Amino acid sequence: MTQTQTRPETGEAVLPATALDRRPSFVARNRTVLLGLLGAFVVLLAWQLSVWAELVDPKFSSSPFGAVEGLKYLNDSGLLWQPTLDTLQSVGLGMLISMAIGIPLGLVIGRSVVLHGLLEPLIGIMYSVPFVVFLPIIIFWFGIDGTARLVIVVWSALFPLLINVISGARNLDGNYLQVSRVFCAGPLRTLWSVALPGTMPYILAGLRQAVGRALVGAIVAELFMGTSGLGYVVQTETANFQLDHSMAAIAVIAVIAVVLTRGVAWLENRLTFWSASVG
Amino acid sequence: MAGSGGRDRAVKLAVRDVRIGYRERRNGRFFAAVQNLSFEIKDNEFIAIVGPSGCGKTTFLSAVAGLIEIASGSLELNGHAIQGPGPDRSLVFQQHSLFPWRTVTANVGFGLEAQGRLDEHGRRRVSDLIELVGLNGKEGKYPRELSGGMSQRVNLARALATDPDLLLLDEPFAALDAQTREVMQEELTRVWQADSASGGKTALFITHDVPEAVYLADRVLVFSASPGRLVESVDIDLPRPRDPGVKRSKEFAELNDHVLGLVMQQAAISRGGAR
Structure with a gap:
């Protein structure tokens, strides 16, 4: 190898580098994904094998194949698409409300020393206390209809978003604000053109956390006070000892969770490509 | 466009008895960064301000930009007192401001x-x-x-x-490597001469690099050690347009030595004061 690498200025022949180029194999390129799939496959196989070997009772444990049949059952009996839509609707609506409140409020609190001093401890406490403990109180206030479910989702999603936006606004580079002042940008222009894009990495990190918690909030609300949604399906099917159906519904929830967090990660790449520190 | 030929031009920026500083938060004592500062800048002049570090030159520029208030005296642009930032001025920042x-x-x-x-x-x-x-x-x-x-x-x-009517530059090339800085100094002279038909805008350039100041400016203002005031205004009579070759001329060397001597003298005072 070292023999063939000669300096260009000496005029000696250099072996064309393309001769040594080799496209990485399919396995090397997709190693992470393949290992993840393999791990899932091994666990599912062990599960199915222990059912077939009658080590566990499928009435209690369900099984991968049973869950696939359960999915068919849910689809045939109208317990798949409508509940999924219901759950997605609470998550989506809750996220919209959380963003509409959290992003502007976070920017304002983060830029105001007084507001930050007043509210930061409260927001920190609200973020730390598990939101499910407020469930009975929220039921007491709002009943068990759609409004109450939405309140739970917003309650769970708002605080991680708010905390991230506040810290983003506080860490906003002073140079950017000075540029804005020197060129006589008004407060609204500064907020829209400087503060908002400047905190975008933090906003999206907050959204990533918030969307996960919103899904938890929606499912918890459906489990305890729902009349629809995937959480309600899991609740009722388990109560009827239909573990296969429950497992199928849980698998759908898992897919939703992955799609939502991956979606926000994709958005992060799209919107904050300019930031070197995107993790 | 010889540098000192602007005696008959209108006054662009008038600085009279300006004092800028801040009150210490703990004991309320006033600390002056700039004091007894008086000078005038004529229309279309390119002014460079040099001085030992910590002499308040950047503070003064911030006041002209309208980012901070002056404590006393008067600071007038085109005959109007400067109150906050305005579209008639713009600032070239040091770095990391894009x-x-x-x-x-x-x-x-x-x-x-x-x-x-x-x-x-x-x-x-x-x-x-x-x-x-x-x-x-x-x-x-x-x-x-x-x-x-x-x-x-x-x-x-x-x-x-x-x-802008007045272009402010706050050590814009300080963070660049030596070669890039030379290129940018040349570029700045070229752009400054090319951008306006009237032979360049009025510019106020802060630097701690004396050859840079002499090469770029029509007039170099030397600031004293802290609190900053004007020590001497040195007219740079080098012909324009200037090319980098001028840096090897005898006139350039003499002006450079003179300004450098003044700055070193002030730096010695500021070291003595710190001891």
């Missing part, structure tokens, strides 16, 4: 956009300036894709875009 989420074009256009002037004419001005500072083909690049020298070209173009 918006990383904006392309080169959008960064250059920011000032016009903020002042509601990014119309057809404004957009043409932006693309003209990008060409003038030599960034053709880089219009769609983002700041992280630019070198330090290119970033400062964008910074300069952004400041020129609003067509």
